Amino acid sequence: MKQQEIKEMATADLRARLAQMEKDYRQLTINHAVTPLDNPAKITADRRAIARVKTELRAREIQEAKAAK
Numbered sequence: 139m140k141q142q143e144i145k146e147m148a149t150a151d152l153r154a155r156l157a158q159m160e161k162d163y164r165q166l167t168i169n170h171a172v173t174p175l176d177n178p179a180k181i182t183a184d185r186r187a188i189a190r191v192k193t194e195l196r197a198r199e200i201q202e203a204k205a206a207k
Contacts, residue, residue, distance in 0.1 A: 139187050144194045156191045163188060 144152065163184045170181060 139190070141190060141194075144190055149195070149198055152191055152195055156188065156195070159184065159188050159191065 147155070163181075166175070166181055166184060169175065170178065175181070
């Protein structure tokens with residue numbers, strides 16, 4: 139998921155997507171512990187994608203807080 143796609147999504151959609159991504163990431167790490175993945179770099183890519191979404195959500199929270207003042 140690219141940064142531009144993340145910025146264009148609605149906040150509710152981002153939260154739902156984040157929950158799904160975290161669930162998939164946990165399952166991926168569990169599967170990797172049992173049997174090695176063909177592409178272990180996917181774990182890193184997923185973790186970074188989660189971080190991008192969390193960063194955008196936090197930026198929106200800060201922006202809303204500034205607007206409320």
